[in-house]
Amino acid sequence: MARSFILVMDSFGLGHAPDAEKFGDVGANTYAHIDKACTLGTADIAGVRSGPLRLPFLEQIGLRQAADLAAGKNPDPYQPGITGLWGCASALSTGKDTISGHWEMAGLPVLFDWGYFQERENSFPSELIDQLIQEAGLPGILGNCHASGTGIIQAMGDEHLRTGKPICYTSADSVFQIAAHEDHFGLDRLYQVCAIARKLLDSYNIGRVIARPFSGETASTFTRTSNRRDYAVPPTSKTLLDRVVDNGGAVHAVGKVSDIFAGQGITHKLKASGHDELMAATINAAKTANDGDLIFTNFVDFDMLFGHQRNLPGYANALEEFDLLLTQFNRRLRPGDMVVITADHGNDPSWHGYDHTREQVPILIFGPGIEPGKFGARTSFSDISDAISQHLELN
DSSP states (O other), rough: OOOEEEEEEEEEEOOBBGGGGGGGGGGGHHHHHHHHHHHHHHTBBBBTTSSSSOOOHHHTTTTHHHHHHTTTOOOOOOOOTSSSSSEOOOOOOOOOOOHHHHOOOOOOOOOSSOOOOSSSSOOOOOHHHHHHHHHHOOOEEEEEEOOOOHHHHHHHHHHHHOOOOEEEEEEESEEEEEEEEIIIIIIIHHHHHHHHHHHHHGGOOOOOEEEEEEEEESSTTTTESSSOOEEEOOOOOOOOOHHHHHOOOOOEEETTHHHTTTTTOSSEOOOOOOOOHHHHHHHHHHOOOTTOEEEEEEEEEEEIIIITOOHHHHHHHHHHHHHHHHHHHHOOOOOOOEEEEEESSSSOTSSSSSSSBBOOOEEEEEETOEEEEEEEEOOOOOHHHHHHHHTTTTO
């Protein structure tokens, strides 16, 4: 039975890309810096994890060989005990953002420039804010700056509860984020405000508006909830997802994948939050998926909880937990299944700031019947789409 899976380890980069200098990211290496910190003992978490980074499943399918390849080395294509087809890829897309990475791995590189809000303070044009306040019936907004999502909620959450003003912020990505309390402000109202913002931001060529609901009553208890929603622009042309559907297959989008593609080419949208739940939803989708189907899952916690927060020990622990989940997942595969593990960009938790890093990403392919070997150093994430198209015999 020929089915395909894309499992995105959101932000798991293998070292700076050839064009990283343009992004100020020369030297960034998400995997290597985590691995080194674990070896040095600086990534220990009391009672949770300690010692060297342990990723037996990922290493078995070629992670270390892929990392060596990304570093310019030339590993032996056929090494004893390696069961995967391994490689790495650099992006053609002009940005290091979520949409660009996902669209490109689905065969649609983003070769145009997104719009960005470059100013660190007073980031948004006054006319945009005035329109949003008027059309959404808001008493005003808070934030209007570049910020870490958890940090700005802690800093401005109390004032938000007191005034009813949503917290609006951005980053180095093409994004407009709106945080509001799920109960006091209202989840449906937050979604409505984001939908209005989405329309207003089209003329600015902003890739995503993100609803960031949170709960709690004080700064020390404010926590983002699992009801995040992304409002993305639709892909500019057909992607791998559309081709799967056109060929009679189904696309099972797990987690935030459907939002990233604005629902285009999606036949089943499966909501899940947290790596355990995301993997469970992936396995459940596999139970009903048919010949010719694609199951596409984004494991966002690597990026959201650890990369952006510059939490290196937490990232290391999440990697080890994910490796165990992969062992469980692998047992559920059927003959003919092909799995691609990759990433959409980097987010080195040892790096400065809190934005994504321009890095190469792993391409690790495995499954019953997949011949191990070297996939190579690819110059576009689109080679993932090509491999899946060949496996599913798409027209």
